[in-house]
Amino acid sequence: MVAVQEESMHDRTSGVNFGPVDLVKYAEAFGAVGFMIEAPDQIGQTLKKAFEIPGPVLIGIRVDYRDNLKLFENPARTSS
Numbered sequence: 001m002v003a004v005q006e007e008s009m010h011d012r013t014s015g016v017n018f019g020p021v022d023l024v025k026y027a028e029a030f031g032a033v034g035f036m037i038e039a040p041d042q043i044g045q046t047l048k049k050a051f052e053i054p055g056p057v058l059i060g061i062r063v064d065y066r067d068n069l070k071l072f073e074n075p076a077r078t079s080s
Helices: 004-011 025-027 041-053 068-072
Strands: 033-037 057-061
Touching: 025 033, 025 057, 033 041, 041 057
Parallel strands: 033 057
Antiparallel strands: none
């Protein structure tokens, strides 16, 4: 979200690219369990597994942010 706002206001981003993060390994590094949801049909089964685990669980969900910039478009800025 920060990247979208920076792009909207300054036509560039700064300090928001952290590279790929393996959320499952990240969770495990702190003693938690991690799951990664790759598709919408995995949400239910992943939540069921997560609720069966005693202790902290981190669930990552892939999100396509390509259209988010449109949410911040200023109508006055885009009009001809």
